[in-house]
Amino acid sequence: MAETKRSSGRVQRPAGADAGSGGSRRRAELLAIAADLFAERGFVVTTVREIADAAGILSGSLYHHFDSKESMVDEILREFLDFQQRLYADVLREATDPRTTVTELIRQSFRAMNGYRSAVTIYQNEAKHLAQFERFDYLRRASNDFERTWTKVLQQGQQAGVFREDLNVKIAYRLIRDAVWTTVHWYNPRGRLNAEVIAEQHVTILCEGITTPRG
Amino acid sequence: MAETKRSSGRVQRPAGADAGSGGSRRRAELLAIAADLFAERGFVVTTVREIADAAGILSGSLYHHFDSKESMVDEILREFLDFQQRLYADVLREATDPRTTVTELIRQSFRAMNGYRSAVTIYQNEAKHLAQFERFDYLRRASNDFERTWTKVLQQGQQAGVFREDLNVKIAYRLIRDAVWTTVHWYNPRGRLNAEVIAEQHVTILCEGITTPRG
Amino acid sequence: MAETKRSSGRVQRPAGADAGSGGSRRRAELLAIAADLFAERGFVVTTVREIADAAGILSGSLYHHFDSKESMVDEILREFLDFQQRLYADVLREATDPRTTVTELIRQSFRAMNGYRSAVTIYQNEAKHLAQFERFDYLRRASNDFERTWTKVLQQGQQAGVFREDLNVKIAYRLIRDAVWTTVHWYNPRGRLNAEVIAEQHVTILCEGITTPRG
Amino acid sequence: MAETKRSSGRVQRPAGADAGSGGSRRRAELLAIAADLFAERGFVVTTVREIADAAGILSGSLYHHFDSKESMVDEILREFLDFQQRLYADVLREATDPRTTVTELIRQSFRAMNGYRSAVTIYQNEAKHLAQFERFDYLRRASNDFERTWTKVLQQGQQAGVFREDLNVKIAYRLIRDAVWTTVHWYNPRGRLNAEVIAEQHVTILCEGITTPRG
DNA sequence: TATGAATGAGCCTTCATTCAT
DNA sequence: CATGAATGAAGGCTCATTCAT
Structure with a gap:
């Protein structure tokens, strides 16, 4: 078999997670480094040398852990997508009225942005x-x-x-999706506006609009 | 050296001819071809060869018209930005109440998407x-x-x-901007949903929200 | 279309040949250089850098003419195989008795070794x-x-x-084939033994054996 | 450093055990695996990883047994060459008339192909x-x-x-050598044609030729 | 204006090898 | 004996760009 290179590694583990699972710790580190670079500079533009440099190893050494640059994004994206889909499934399972459901879907979209910020950006861009x-x-x-x-x-x-009634759901969906996910392009986790505030603003605007309720 | 290569070339058709001007017709054609490719495939990923192929010439020949690949995007983006800024300025000059102004700004954003579709995409992505x-x-x-x-x-x-009053204008602005401009990613000029319909849906949702007005 | 890279080039044209055909003269030169190196050092071991060096250009420049290292051998081998098959076909068309036919087949095998020496070696080895x-x-x-x-x-x-009658034709064929074609490994076009001499020796040994006629 | 790594390891089974000797049994196994791969796929093309994979260990672990990939072929080839030379010496020692000697030399060449099949192939190719x-x-x-x-x-x-008399011994030798040894390229130990049959066919053709004795 | 040949820098990847554990 | 992580050199290939014709 291959020398290492097995998948499964958690990326930017957003909690306890990780456990004694397969993908070594080093692997996860490298993946996180790659994710950040891919997000910041773009997947195509980021060179494996840059990733290796950032990790303090030689570019060739990356191939001890991963098959290719592609397989790195692959893992990063799968991880995020799994997470996001799980969150959505949870919302739907406990869904009550549509208004609350939409609100929750928006909130959970923002939640992923905390643990998987880079992944979301990559998903968005690439x-x-x-x-x-x-x-x-x-x-x-x-x-x-x-x-x-x-x-x-x-x-x-x-x-x-x-x-x-006059809502075109397709358009509405896309508007919401893009409004929420493009946030990742300017959201600064260390900035004044934290994710929660932004999430609530989005909920408000998207649900009620920017104009004041008419008397 | 360069005999042509100076800027000024119009990109896509928008209105009044341009005939006789500096940038030859060929130049404009090439720019339009490049713009489409940059938009569709990404600037970095698009090779000069691809542009040349699409234009039916050899890659080296492109350098008779442009200094570099960069200078191509440069012209494409400048063109669009000028246009958009002119449109916004017009709106502001004739502005009355804020609500109408916002509506018009949104509409004029969509208008650019017709003449400068590729340019908008490029601006968005790159x-x-x-x-x-x-x-x-x-x-x-x-x-x-x-x-x-x-x-x-x-x-x-x-x-x-x-x-x-509870609107964070910074967030609101970005939400609107992204909601409007990311449309370009899925908007199909030959699809069922024309730009006007989409524009109005955006105006509605962004101004009034997706929920029904409460009694 | 591609920038050049079209096939068809003759390799080590063993006569007049070439004509004003497609594959530029340069192309043919490069192919001949590559063929020699592939034959001498082995296909896998020969680097495109070496080929380029031998041609006095940079390795990247080779890709102006060929798609890949592989496509170089490809052309070289096709060329030779076509030639050899044509020669065999000629022999068969004018065939009279089996003994003469075999003799001619052997001779024509050696003939290819003159124009396509490197190609034969490559075919043999790779x-x-x-x-x-x-x-x-x-x-x-x-x-x-x-x-x-x-x-x-x-x-x-x-x-x-x-x-x-006691001949196993499969074995006999392989013996002859290998005896004839492996010659290329030691045959020196500028050595004492010219191709004709070698060919006749092969004809003699393979037809009559090394022992003197008995009886 | 090296604790094992010294030469002497027997390759494939030939005869009497070897137990207790320097080269451990594992060593011999690894060498046999390597030999098969080198023969099948080529020395340059075969990677240390492939050998290790086939042996069920990691590539680095091979270096516990051998200094380098080169030293593996080295041992493989020496082993075979020794064996072959011993066989030839035996023939010469007991030589009577030239005709029988040649016949025996051919037969003994085929004999090596049984115990050292891979080695012969490697010798032939590399x-x-x-x-x-x-x-x-x-x-x-x-x-x-x-x-x-x-x-x-x-x-x-x-x-x-x-x-x-008209035999060029140099050419004759090479013809015989190549005819005999290239057999290894197509000889299938588990096929219909066993080594003995092939050997006798070679003796016949090379000594008497393919044509029927002339009355 | 365009071609065709070439440059030069850099990219992803491979691989034999080393070595601490 | 073997693992796992890393090295370092090289290899095939791409691509923006140049320039003589």
């Missing part, structure tokens, strides 16, 4: 480009899943009369 | 990356201009009591 | 290794063609009573 | 390449020994009138 390779088929699948999840909730809300 | 080079300083400047324009209007609206 | 890649399927096909050609003639000779 | 390194000087020496052995016998046969 998914389209990567999706053209067979290996990344799952990106399209995940994207479709997300769309289905959201549009279903929006439709239910419309039928229940809680969401505007 | 600005951050390009802005790190001196040559593209104007990107940051434009971005700041946009932010100033919008936040001013939003603040005025708040003071006038027409926009919610 | 065919097995290369044949494992789809792209080189034709190697196996050519090999089978050769075998069919030879074994048919040998069988006919046996039926005609001119070749020994 | 000798030329390896001989360029000082360390493998003995390859050239062995090759010369073989040539001397054979040409002497052939000359004696000519003088005795049993081999054709």
Whole structure:
């Protein structure tokens, strides 16, 4: 078999996690470093040398842990997508009314941005480009899943009369998705505006609009 | 050396000819081809060869028209930014109440997407990356201009009591900007949803929210 | 389309040949240089840098003419195989008795060694290794063609009573083939023994054996 | 440093155990594995990792047994060459007439192919390449020994009138050598044609030729 | 204006080898 | 004996760019 290179490593473990699992600690470190660079500079533009430099090793040494640069993003994205899908599933399982569900979906989207900030950015920036390779088929699948999840909730809300009838759910979904996820481009975890504040602003604007309630 | 290569070339069709001007027709064609490729595939990933292939010439021949690949994006982006800024200026000059102004700003943002679709995409995708080079300083400047324009209007609206007081204008601005401009990623000019419909949906959602007005 | 890289180039043109055909003269030169190196040092071991050095250009420049190192051998081998197969076909077309046919087949095998010396060596040394890649399927096909050609003639000779009955044609074919083609490993075009002499010795030994006629 | 690594290891089974000796049993196993891979895939192309994989250990662990990849072939080839030379010496010692001697030399060449099949293949394929390194000087020496052995016998046969006068012994030797040893490329120990049959066919063809004895 | 040949720098990857544990 | 992490050198290939014709 291969010399190491087995998958499974957690990325920026956002809690306890990790356990005595397979992917060595070193592996996870390297993945986190790569994720940050991919997010900051772009996947194509980031060289394996840069990753290696940042890790304090030689570029060739990376291949002791990973098959390729591609397999690094691959792992990073899968990790994030799994996490996000789990969060959404949780919301749906405990869903009550559509309004609350939408609010929660928005909030949980922001939550992923804490543990998987780089991954979200990468997903945002590179998914389209990567999706053209067979290996990344799952990106399209995940994207479709997300769309289905959201549009279903929006439709239910419309039928229940809680969401505007003149809403084109497809457009609405995309607007919300982009509004929420592009946040990652300017959100600064060490800045004044923390994720919660931003999340609530988004909930407010997207649900109620920017104008004051009409008397 | 360079016989042509000077800037000024119009990119995509927008309105009045341009005939006779400096940038030859061929130049404009090449720029349009490049813009489409940059938008579709990404600036870094698009090779000069691909552009040349699409134009039916050899890659070296491109350098008769342009100094470099960079100077191509440069022209493409400048063109679009000029156009967009002119449109915004028009809106502001004829501004009445904040609510109408915001609506118009949104509409005019969508308008640019018709004539400068590729340019908008490129701006969306590559600005951050390009802005790190001196040559593209104007990107940051434009971005700041946009932010100033919008936040001013939003603040005025708040003071006038027409926009919610609990609005963080910075966040609101970014939400609106991203919601509007990321449209370019999925907007299909030949699809069912034309730009106007999408624009109105955005106006509605962003101004009134997705929920039905409460009695 | 591609920038150059079209196939068709003659390799070590063994006569007038070449004409104003497609593959530029430069291309043919490079191919000849590559062929010599592949033959002398082995395909895998020869680096594109070495080829480029021998040609007085940079390694990257080779890719202006060829898609890859592989496509270089590919062309070299195809060229030779075509030539050899044409020669064999000529022999068969004008075939009279089996004994003469075999003699001619041997002679024509040696003839290819003059114009395509390097190619023959490469074929000898690398065919097995290369044949494992789809792209080189034709190697196996050519090999089978050769075998069919030879074994048919040998069988006919046996039926005609001119070749020994106790001959295993498969073994005989392989013995002859290898005896003839491995010559390339030690044959020195500028040495004392010219191709004709060697050919005749082979004809004699293979047809009559090394022992003196008895009786 | 090296605790084992010293030469002497027997390669493939040939005869009497070897137990207790320096080269541990493991060592011999590894060598056999390496030999098979070198033969099948080529020395340069075979990676240490592949050998290690086939042996179920990590590539680094091989260096507990051997100094380098080179020292592996080295041992493999020495082993075979020793064996072959011993066989030839035996033939010469008990030599009677040239015709029988040649026959026996051919037979003993085939004999080595049973115990040292991979080694023969490696010798066939890589000798030329390896001989360029000082360390493998003995390859050239062995090759010369073989040539001397054979040409002497052939000359004696000519003088005795049993081999054709018009024979160029150099060419004849090479023809025989190559005819015999290239067999290894297609000989399948588990195929229909066993080594003995092949050997006898070679003896017949090389001594008597493929044509029927003329009345 | 365009071609065709070449440059030069850099990229991803491979691989034999080392060595602390 | 073996693992796991790393080294360092090299290899095939890409690509923006130049320039003589």
